[in-house]
Amino acid sequence: MTKVIIIGSGNVATHLIKAFYKSSKVQVIQLFNRSATSTEGIPVTNSYDELLNADLYIIAVSDDSISEVSHKLPFKGRLVVHTSGSVALDELAPENRRGVFYPLQSFSRNKDISFAGIPLCIEAGNDEDRKLLEYVAHSISRKVYRVNSEQRRSLHLAAVFVNNFVNHLYAIGNDICKKNDLSFDLLKPLIAETAEKIENMSPAEAQTGPAKRHDETTVQKHLDQLNTYPTYKKIYETLTKSIQKH
């Protein structure tokens, strides 16, 4: 069994612990978090000096704390990875062998999710470490990709567009419904279908709507409807222009 220690207690840490708990190839032998809270009965510590010997240390803490935590580890030459989309490999302390183990998904504390379909983006400083990370990744997911720091930075940016920004457009749809005494439920089948369509069609092929059709009459009607929402009007104009340029 490959021995892993997970450092952190956020959403990624929690979901990783649950996923590895079901794996027969990887064992989480210890957790590290400030409040020394155990999960699944795994031994826990909040003292760096009590960290056990393991094949892999996964730092799953907020982006801002990754470097600091990596510098506090009281050992050298071991394999230490972080799980962030936007932090470079070399922000980890150089005393240890470094890597990245980035699950490309949005985790919520109270929503279970199967790791099997989550893309795991792997980066390592040498072939042997990369193989170990791939082995560990495959123990919980079918989708393992080699992604370097530069690519990962781009992926993280792309994820902001298709997750954070898309969700904000849902929020705008919700606002428009509320203002007009309409249930947001009316929009949910359309939201589901829009997301489903790009499983088998490129987003460019799937594009429809007044902007794409250059239907200026409808665009103008919509802009007039948005006169009392200047921020949403700006978004409408910016996205319409971008669709027409695409």
Added chain:
Amino acid sequence: MTKVIIIGSGNVATHLIKAFYKSSKVQVIQLFNRSATSTEGIPVTNSYDELLNADLYIIAVSDDSISEVSHKLPFKGRLVVHTSGSVALDELAPENRRGVFYPLQSFSRNKDISFAGIPLCIEAGNDEDRKLLEYVAHSISRKVYRVNSEQRRSLHLAAVFVNNFVNHLYAIGNDICKKNDLSFDLLKPLIAETAEKIENMSPAEAQTGPAKRHDETTVQKHLDQLNTYPTYKKIYETLTKSIQKH
């Protein structure tokens, strides 16, 4: 059996014909389209004078042609509806009883979709017609809503945000992947999860990301990455501001 005639040959017409074909309460007795192309063996005509007597005429043509088609109908006092989200009820010729039968979904010619879950937005000029439209709507869908012209206009606008604009953000995600030799498949589980989350959570609760966290360091990094894509940079700035204002 309630007798219906469908006018038009686009995506909405095609999907409606298929849906009614399975219904035991509603029968499509005739189709009207310019090329006189039959579907499901239903009698077809391309001459207004040959239109049969029916309980309901559904005009499923492009927004621009609805008024014109409604004026060409050679009869009076019958129930005539259109299927558009953005056309008002009174754009239909006043010689007939008027209504709207708006399926809130995005239809693709080659992608089958079950009507059962599609919200049907109904509007009519009087109670009796509204009841007939609700009866017809319930014969193909579980989700029937009374929506007036003003509300429908707003719904159509909201749909542009959660469908057309969301799809464009997918296209941007795809572009960023391509430029960095990454498969768009990497983003698909995140896209699916983002859409699924709002089934049981409001979009405001589901919002995450650097904009929401006011993580200005990451926002600035992302803007720098977008220096060579001025249009996407503008979108990033506009949506980030809107999330922070929300």
